[in-house]
Each structure stands twice: as C-alpha cells, then as structure tokens.
Amino acid sequence: MTRTAPAVPGPTRTALLYVRVFDGHALTEPCTVVIDGGVIAPHTDASGARLVDGTGMTLLPGLIDAHVHLHGADTLAVLASHGVTTALDMATWPPRLLASLRRVPHLTDIRSAGTPAIGDGGPHARIPGMSKDAVVRGPREAGEFVAAQVSAGADYIKIVAEAPGEGGPDRETLDALVAAARTHGRKTVVHAATTGAYRMALDAGADFITHVPMDRPLHAGEAARTAAQGQVCIPTLTMMEGTAAAKGIAPAYRSAVRSVAALHDAGVPILAGTDANAQPGVPFQVEHGASIHHELELLVEAGLTPVEALRSATVLPARHFDLDDRGAVKPGLRADLLLVDGNPLADIRATRALRQVWCAGVEQVAGV
Numbered sequence: 346m347t348r349t350a351p352a353v354p355g356p357t358r359t360a361l362l363y364v365r366v367f368d369g370h371a372l373t374e375p376c377t378v379v380i381d382g383g384v385i386a387p388h389t390d391a392s393g394a395r396l397v398d399g400t401g402m403t404l405l406p407g408l409i410d411a412h413v414h415l416h417g418a419d420t421l422a423v424l425a426s427h428g429v430t431t432a433l434d435m436a437t438w439p440p441r442l443l444a445s446l447r448r449v450p451h452l453t454d455i456r457s458a459g460t461p462a463i464g465d466g467g468p469h470a471r472i473p474g475m476s477k478d479a480v481v482r483g484p485r486e487a488g489e490f491v492a493a494q495v496s497a498g499a500d501y502i503k504i505v506a507e508a509p510g511e512g513g514p515d516r517e518t519l520d521a522l523v524a525a526a527r528t529h530g531r532k533t534v535v536h537a538a539t540t541g542a543y544r545m546a547l548d549a550g551a552d553f554i555t556h557v558p559m560d561r562p563l564h565a566g567e568a569a570r571t572a573a574q575g576q577v578c579i580p581t582l583t584m585m586e587g588t589a590a591a592k593g594i595a596p597a598y599r600s601a602v603r604s605v606a607a608l609h610d611a612g613v614p615i616l617a618g619t620d621a622n623a624q625p626g627v628p629f630q631v632e633h634g635a636s637i638h639h640e641l642e643l644l645v646e647a648g649l650t651p652v653e654a655l656r657s658a659t660v661l662p663a664r665h666f667d668l669d670d671r672g673a674v675k676p677g678l679r680a681d682l683l684l685v686d687g688n689p690l691a692d693i694r695a696t697r698a699l700r701q702v703w704c705a706g707v708e709q710v711a712g713v
C-alpha cells in the first residue's frame with residue numbers, strides 16, 4: 346500500500362483555470378473555480394491566488410467511498426491520496442481508535458457506524474478481534490446496543506444480517522435494531538450477501554442495504570420492492586469480485602453483477618462502496634483508495650453510465666447520508682476536489698489519471 350507524506354496546508358486561495366467541471370450531469374465549458382480556505386468561493390476572482398492551469402482536465406467533487414473500514418491515520422492519508430475525500434466507515438472499534446480518526450485536519454473526513462451489531466453464531470462472530478460489544482442476542486438487547494453506539498458517536502447503525510438460521514440476528518432482533526435506530530434519529534445499514542439476508546433487510550425496512558446477494562441474482566420483483574421502499578444499495582462489487590475469486594466461485598460474482606443490474610433497472614439509488622479493509626480473517630482484503638476507481642469501473646460494467654457511476658460516489662452518497670456540505674462543485678461547499686486528466690464521462694477509467702486532490706481546500710499528495 347502506498348504511504349504518503351502528511352499533507353501540509355497550502356496557500357489559502359487557489360484558482361483553477363480553464364477547467365471543465367462535472368456538475369452532476371455533464372461537463373461545463375472551461376471555466377475558473379476558486380478555492381478559498383476550506384470552501385469553494387462564490388466568485389471567480391483569481392487575483393492573488395495560486396494559479397493552476399486546468400486545460401484539458403476535469404474537476405470532480407471529491408469521491409465518497411460509502412463502505413470502508415479504518416485502521417489508523419495512515420488509512421486516511423492513503424484514501425486522500427487516491428481522491429477519496431470522505432469515507433463512510435461501516436465498522437471500526439474500539440471507540441478510542443475511531444475518535445482519533447474523526448476531524449483529522451487536512452485529511453479524508455469520516456463518518457462511522459462504530460461497532461456493528463452481529464449475531465452470536467455467524468461468520469462475523471469469528472472474525473479475530475471482533476468486539477464482544479457487537480453481539481446482540483435478541484430484540485431486548487437492541488435498544489441498549491443502539492443507545493451505546495449513539496452515545497459513542499455513531500453517525501448511523503450497521504447491522505450484519507445472515508440468511509435465516511446462519512447465526513446472524515433473527516428477524517425480530519433485526520426489526521428491533523432498525524426501530525431503535527430510528528428512535529435515535531439514526532439510519533441503518535444492513536449487510537446482506539445472501540438472498541435470505543436481503544429479504545430480512547427488505548422486511549426490516551433498512552435505509553441502506555450493503556453488498557448484494559451472491560447465491561442467486563435478485564429477481565425484478567425484489568428490486569422493485571427495494572425501490573418502492575426507498576431503500577438505497579451499496580453493492581461493494583469490488584469485495585464481491587474478490588470474495589468470489591478467493592473462494593473459486595465465479596458464478597457468485599456474476600450473480601452479484603446481475604443483482605446490481607436489476608436494482609439499477611428498478612431505479613434503486615446505487616452508491617459506490619468498496620469494503621476497503623486490512624482485516625485478517627475476512628474473505629478478501631480490499632485496498633484502500635485505489636479500489637474506489639475499480640468500483641466505478643465495475644459499476645459501469647454492471648450497467649451504470651459513467652455519469653451515474655460518478656454520481657454514485659459524489660452527489661448520491663452526500664444526499665442519502667445527509668452530508669449537505671459536499672458532493673458537488675458549488676460555491677460555499679467544502680473544497681473536496683479531484684482534478685483529473687481527460688474526461689471520465691467518456692471513459693470512467695480517467696478518474697485514475699489524478700493530477701491533484703484537495704481535502705477541504707488542502708492539497709494532498711496525489712497518486713493512484
């Protein structure tokens with residue numbers, strides 16, 4: 346994994362000249378964008394600013410990876426260097442480690458679920474070092490678990506569902522966890538890598554379902570129900586691909602891709618998430634940072650247009666995770682920005698051609 350030097354605060358004003366901007370739907374004509382302090386300026390006055398010639402380049406909102414696991418400040422530096430300016434963590438403990446990764450100046454900004462809720466008999470209970478606090482033994486423990494996560498600062502609640510009878514929380518417990526989260530004003534993200542778990546996540550009304558089933562493709566009816574219930578999917582195709590390869594089960598990945606296509610056809614919002622992790626004992630370790638670019642490519646292979654793939658890592662995660670200050674290149678928003686060579690709307694692989702990255706206006710050491 347690439348290690349980068351710590352980012353140093355740059356000049357307070359930078360003007361990007363002749364750059365074409367991804368406005369969420371298309372590229373603008375070449376224009377000027379001014380970074381002023383940590384935000385995008387409401388004007389294009391370049392006087393006194395450091396000038397960057399963006400001719401032939403595209404300016405994107407900083408990428409949001411909607412499914413990562415964090416291990417330390419090094420992880421944030423690697424994410425930032427690859428253009429991931431916001432990382433949505435789906436399980437990091439203990440709370441002390443997590444607290445040390447929040448609001449780290451000049452690096453990737455995070456939100457986190459803290460400790461996930463798991464059953465006492467599934468594969469997650471056997472992950473080395475899994476927190477004992479993660480186990481929820483029945484609906485009566487749901488309220489206490491959610492209250493503990495909220496008081497530890499959880500931004501949302503992560504729940505690991507397994508197919509019925511495979512050691513995850515049972516249906517009543519899952520329902521109780523989702524209800525308790527709602528009471529506390531927190532959204533829920535439910536892990537579902539089998540159709541059995543997916544159905545439980547549908548029944549429970551989880552806000553987000555992460556992964557996609559690998560045992561068979563989702564039916565059109567299941568996808569339509571996901572859309573009708575307003576649920577959002579974070580498929581983590583990079584993890585599904587790696588897991589299928591590690592286990593030698595290629596058809597499982599083809600199922601995952603077909604599930605994404607079904608969800609996309611049904612109009613379910615799809616978010617780019619990689620499941621980046623360096624956790625021993627899990628099926629596949631996904632590299633932080635570089636993997637978001639791979640995920641965008643896999644989403645395009647699954648049927649999203651390049652514009653939809655870019656939206657899945659910018660405007661859509663910002664909207665659905667209530668991050669009102671980012672996800673677009675607009676005056677007043679955080680200057681989380683990515684300058685790339687070429688046009689990723691024509692070829693999504695252009696997101697890898699990173700020239701510069703800014704986290705809240707601070708230039709990073711870019712390198713994919």
Ligand SMILES: [Zn+2]
Pocket residue numbers: 412413414435620
């Ligand atoms: Zn994960």
